[in-house]
Amino acid sequence: MKRRNSSARRRFITSLAATAAAAAWSPRSAFAADPLRIGLILPLTGPFASTGRQIEAACRLYIARNGDTVAGRKVDLMVKDDTGLAPETTKRIAQEMVVQEHVAILAGFGLTPLAFATAPVATEAKVPMIVMAAATSVIPQRSPFIVRSGFTLPQVTAPMAEWAAKNKIKKVVTLVTDYGPGLDAEKTFVKRFAEGGGSVSDSLRTPLRSPDYAPFLQRVKDAKPDALFVFVPSGEGTAVLKQFAERGLRESGINLICTGDVLDDDLLDTIGQPALGIVSSHHYSAAHPSPENKAYVDGFMKANGGMRPNFHSVGGYDGMHLIYEAVKKTGGAADGEKIVAAMKGMAWTSPRGPMSIDPATRDVIQNVYIRKVESRDGHYWNVEFDKIDNVKDPGA
Numbered sequence: 001m002k003r004r005n006s007s008a009r010r011r012f013i014t015s016l017a018a019t020a021a022a023a024a025w026s027p028r029s030a031f032a033a034d035p036l037r038i039g040l041i042l043p044l045t046g047p048f049a050s051t052g053r054q055i056e057a058a059c060r061l062y063i064a065r066n067g068d069t070v071a072g073r074k075v076d077l078m079v080k081d082d083t084g085l086a087p088e089t090t091k092r093i094a095q096e097m098v099v100q101e102h103v104a105i106l107a108g109f110g111l112t113p114l115a116f117a118t119a120p121v122a123t124e125a126k127v128p129m130i131v132m133a134a135a136t137s138v139i140p141q142r143s144p145f146i147v148r149s150g151f152t153l154p155q156v157t158a159p160m161a162e163w164a165a166k167n168k169i170k171k172v173v174t175l176v177t178d179y180g181p182g183l184d185a186e187k188t189f190v191k192r193f194a195e196g197g198g199s200v201s202d203s204l205r206t207p208l209r210s211p212d213y214a215p216f217l218q219r220v221k222d223a224k225p226d227a228l229f230v231f232v233p234s235g236e237g238t239a240v241l242k243q244f245a246e247r248g249l250r251e252s253g254i255n256l257i258c259t260g261d262v263l264d265d266d267l268l269d270t271i272g273q274p275a276l277g278i279v280s281s282h283h284y285s286a287a288h289p290s291p292e293n294k295a296y297v298d299g300f301m302k303a304n305g306g307m308r309p310n311f312h313s314v315g316g317y318d319g320m321h322l323i324y325e326a327v328k329k330t331g332g333a334a335d336g337e338k339i340v341a342a343m344k345g346m347a348w349t350s351p352r353g354p355m356s357i358d359p360a361t362r363d364v365i366q367n368v369y370i371r372k373v374e375s376r377d378g379h380y381w382n383v384e385f386d387k388i389d390n391v392k393d394p395g396a
């Protein structure tokens with residue numbers, strides 16, 4: 001076992017060295033007028049395909065609205081499907097994109113394990129890696145070349161815990177998916193809710209692969225808390241809310257509160273009635289009332305056959321903005337260190353509201369909104385009714 005591990009490690013290091021050497025030798029990187037290749041790696045099939053669909057659509061919308069040339073370089077977006085739950089596949093695609101396709105920037109990363117697996121490739125090849133979706137707090141610490149354009153779970157969970165404590169909720173059970181972002185959400189909720197005077201009586205964790213929520217929700221029903229706090233990754237909310245409704249938890253007096261991952265805009269109309277009235281916290285709602293967001297939602301829906309943009313889409317859109325603005329600052333040079341330096345401290349108005357990149361952590365600073373699901377014109381929306389300004393990732 002030990003021998004196998006060490007030989008696997010040797011192979012890994014050798015392949016990384018090859019990646020770095022090939023990147024350094026790339027004749028293309030020498031000429032500013034060559035296309036700017038961006039390697040966008042996303043789950044476009046499998047259980048998390050909606051994340052990939054949303055981010056790809058948002059990146060294409062950004063290019064359509066801002067032109068396909070930046071600082072004199074034609075933007076060449078190369079999109080690859082990593083299928084979602086195979087970290088070694090994501091890493092291999094990233095290596096191939098750097099070595100064979102000479103991409104200047106890697107982007108995408110639909111789930112935390114995929115971002116973790118690819119971080120060493122970014123470090124070795126000195127290629128910026130824009131994390132658009134994966135949301136475990138620690139991700140940017142895995143490589144100095146990572147910059148995050150999405151969000152973090154502690155960042156959106158802390159305001160939910162504080163809101164619950166202030167709104168007569170005393171006893172909560174937490175239910176999260178058992179991996180990085182879920183564990184971050186659980187830890188943050190338990191800590192912040194206790195600080196606000198509440199208590200968490202039980203913390204339940206469901207598997208990432210093929211979860212069955214029914215037995216967990218039965219346990220919650222028996223525990224009779226004031227509220228159930230939920231985090232599941234986008235795409236899973238429909239199953240949780242269906243079971244929550246079918247088992248009659250709401251009728252037995254249990255409120256559901258959650259991060260916005262559960263009430264994903266892409267799925268909200270499909271979830272429908274069981275979502276009505278649910279309070280959640282998140283950094284983006286398609287119902288965000290700003291002119292920038294109205295133009296974004298209209299443009300996105302028109303370009304994508306009526307598909308509503310969700311929170312992952314703005315991770316993609318703002319990731320493209322970061323890339324464009326950084327390449328403008330470097331005058332078209334795609335040097336990885338210069339690009340990351342240019343991204344640090346950058347601030348702009350996103351469809352989600354004002355946001356910036358923390359120069360110390362390369363993580364996103366943004367408003368977090370408290371929202372409630374309402375039905376308007378036959379559709380369901382997360383309507384914002386409170387906000388906390390400029391929230392930094394508090395860590396987990």
Ligand code: PHB
Nearest residue numbers: 111112134135233234261
């Ligand atoms: C993650 O794997 O980091 C992740 C995926 C989907 C989410 C949130 C976090 O909605």
